[in-house]
Amino acid sequence: MTHHSPIQRETSIYSGGTWKAGRGTGRLAAVDPSTGRAFADLPAGNAEDVQEAAAHAAAAFPGWKAAGSARRAGFLRGFAEGLSRRRGVLVALQMRANGKPEAEAGIDLDDAVACFAYYADLAEGLDAAQDARVAHGGGAHFGLVRREPLGPAGLIVPWNFPLVTSAWKIAPALAAGCTAVLKTSEMTPLAELAYGDIAEEIGLPPGVLNIVTGGAEAGIAMTRAPDLRKISFTGSNMTGAAVMKAVAARCLPVSLELGGKSAIIVTADADIDQAVECIAGGIFFNAGQMCSATSRLIVDRAIEAPLLEALAEAARAIVTGNPFDGAEMGPITTRAQYLKVLDYLGAARAEGLDCIAGGTAPDMDGGNFIAPTIYRGVPRSSRIWTEEIFGPVLATTSVGSDAEALAVANASEFGLAGTVVSGDWERAKRLADGLEAGQVWINTPQAVYPDSAWGGFKQSGIGRELGPWGLSGYQGIKHILSPAIS
Numbered sequence: 001m002t003h004h005s006p007i008q009r010e011t012s013i014y015s016g017g018t019w020k021a022g023r024g025t026g027r028l029a030a031v032d033p034s035t036g037r038a039f040a041d042l043p044a045g046n047a048e049d050v051q052e053a054a055a056h057a058a059a060a061f062p063g064w065k066a067a068g069s070a071r072r073a074g075f076l077r078g079f080a081e082g083l084s085r086r087r088g089v090l091v092a093l094q095m096r097a098n099g100k101p102e103a104e105a106g107i108d109l110d111d112a113v114a115c116f117a118y119y120a121d122l123a124e125g126l127d128a129a130q131d132a133r134v135a136h137g138g139g140a141h142f143g144l145v146r147r148e149p150l151g152p153a154g155l156i157v158p159w160n161f162p163l164v165t166s167a168w169k170i171a172p173a174l175a176a177g178c179t180a181v182l183k184t185s186e187m188t189p190l191a192e193l194a195y196g197d198i199a200e201e202i203g204l205p206p207g208v209l210n211i212v213t214g215g216a217e218a219g220i221a222m223t224r225a226p227d228l229r230k231i232s233f234t235g236s237n238m239t240g241a242a243v244m245k246a247v248a249a250r251c252l253p254v255s256l257e258l259g260g261k262s263a264i265i266v267t268a269d270a271d272i273d274q275a276v277e278c279i280a281g282g283i284f285f286n287a288g289q290m291c292s293a294t295s296r297l298i299v300d301r302a303i304e305a306p307l308l309e310a311l312a313e314a315a316r317a318i319v320t321g322n323p324f325d326g327a328e329m330g331p332i333t334t335r336a337q338y339l340k341v342l343d344y345l346g347a348a349r350a351e352g353l354d355c356i357a358g359g360t361a362p363d364m365d366g367g368n369f370i371a372p373t374i375y376r377g378v379p380r381s382s383r384i385w386t387e388e389i390f391g392p393v394l395a396t397t398s399v400g401s402d403a404e405a406l407a408v409a410n411a412s413e414f415g416l417a418g419t420v421v422s423g424d425w426e427r428a429k430r431l432a433d434g435l436e437a438g439q440v441w442i443n444t445p446q447a448v449y450p451d452s453a454w455g456g457f458k459q460s461g462i463g464r465e466l467g468p469w470g471l472s473g474y475q476g477i478k479h480i481l482s483p484a485i486s
C-alpha cells in the first residue's frame with residue numbers, strides 16, 4: 001500500500017485503483033488565501049484522464065452493483081472511519097487551503113463523516129427492501145418494484161466545502177450501487193485526494209471511486225464521457241447551465257445544486273440575541289461562501305433599529321484573519337472570488353449604500369480578507385440585493401407586515417434556503433410555509449443533518465441531496481409485472 005502526504009504529492013489522479021499524475025499541460029496550485037502564497041502544486045488532469053477514469057468506473061459497475069448493499073455499507077463505514085482517523089491532518093489542510101477557522105474546518109469533517117455513516121445505514125437495508133410487492137388489476141397481476149443504480153456517475157464539485165459537497169455525492173452514489181468519477185475543484189485540489197487514500201486503505205474494489213483533479217477542461221470532459229450515465233453538479237449557475245446544456249445532448253439525468261440569495265426574516269416579536277446569532281451565522285460562517293447564505297435580511301420595521309445596532313456591533317467584534325492565528329472569520333478562499341466581492345463593495349459605494357459595518361478589505365499579510373459587511377436599507381433593485389455575492393456581505397431591508405416580508409423574500413430568481421426568527425412558533429411556521437425555498441430554518445443557525453433534504457426551487461437547482469432523496473438521485477425504478485401465481 002502506498003502512503004501519501006496530503007500535501008506533497010505528484011499523483012493527482014486516482015483511477016482504476018492506482019495513483020497517477022494528471023496528463024494536463026498546466027499545474028494546479030494550492031494557495032493559502034490568508035497569505036496569497038502557494039504551498040503545493042500538482043499536475044492537472046485533462047479530458048483523457050476523465051475518459052480513462054470513466055472507463056474504469058464502467059468496468060467496475062457490474063461487480064459493485066452485484067456486491068450487495070450490506071457489503072457496500074461496510075465500505076461506506078470505512079470511509080467514515082478513514083476520515084475520522086485523518087481528522088487532524090484534514091482540519092489543518094482546510095484551514096490552510098480554504099482559510100477556514102479551526103472550528104468550521106472541524107464541522108466540515110464531522111459533516112462528511114456523518115454523511116458516510118448515514119448512507120452506510122441506509123445502504124444496509126436496501127437489498128431487503130427490493131422487490132416491494134404491489135397488487136394490480138384487482139389481483140390479476142402483481143408487480144415487483146426494484147430500485148436499480150443508474151450506472152457510473154460523474155460528480156463535479158466546487159471549492160467552498162470540498163470534503164462535504166463531495167461526501168454528499170460519493171456516499172449516496174456508492175450506497176445506491178453506482179460507481180463514480182469525482183472531478184474536484186481546481187481551486188482546492190488537495191482535500192478530496194484523501195478519499196482516494198481511504199479507498200486504497202479499505203480495499204475498495206478498483207474503479208468504484210475514481211478522482212480526477214482538474215479544471216474546466218476536465219469538467220467539460222465529464223459531461224461528454226460516454227461511460228457516465230448520470231451527472232451530479234454543485235457550483236455556480238453559469239457553469240450549471242453549461243453542464244445541463246452539455247448533458248442535454250445525450251439526455252442524461254442531471255442533478256444541479258446551484259446558487260442562492262436566501263432571505264432571513266425577523267418578526268417584531270423576535271428575541272434580538274437569537275436573531276443576531278442566526279443572522280451572523282447565516283452570512284459570516286465560511287466568510288459567507290455558502291450557497292445557502294442568508295444574504296438578505298428582512299426585518300419588521302418595529303425592531304429594525306435595535307436589531308441592526310446589535311448586529312453591527314456583533315459584526316465589528318468578529319476577529320477576521322488567518323485561522324492559524326485563531327481568527328473567527330477567515331479570508332475568501334480564491335483570489336478571483338475576493339476580487340468579485342471587492343467589486344460588489346465598490347458597487348455599493350457607487351450606489352451610496354448605507355454601510356453600518358465593514359465595507360472594507362483589511363490589508364493583512366497579502367490575504368484575501370473582507371471585513372464582515374452590512375448595508376442597511378438596500379434598494380430592492382440594487383445588485384447588492386439581487387445578486388449572489390458569495391462573501392460576508394449582508395443586505396438589509398425593513399417591512400411592515402409578514403405578508404410584505406414574504407413577498408420581498410420570494411421576489412428572487414433563487415429559492416435555495418431561508419431562515420425565520422420569531423417569538424411565535426406558529427407565526428414562524430406560516431412564514432416558513434410561504435417561503436419559496438428548499439430548506440428553511442426556524443430560530444436556529446444553519447444546522448444541516450444528513451437525513452434532511454438539500455436543494456432548491458427556481459434557479460437554485462434540480463433535485464435534492466442528502467436523505468433518501470439524495471440516494472434516489474442515483475437510482476432508477478424498475479417495475480416487474482407478472483400474472484398472479486396461484
Ligand code: NAD
Nearest residue numbers: 157158159184185215216219220235236239257258259291
Ligand atoms: P463553478 O461553477 O465555477 O465550478 C464548479 C465546478 O465546475 C468546478 O469543479 C469547475 O472546475 C467545474 N467546471 C467549470 N467549468 C465547467 C464546465 N464547462 N463543465 C463542467 N464543469 C465545469 O463554481 P465555484 O465557483 O467553484 O463554486 C461557487 C458556486 O457554487 C456558488 O455559486 C455557490 O452558490 C455554488 N454552490 C452551491 C451549493 C448548493 O448546494 N446549492 C453548494 C456549494 C456551492
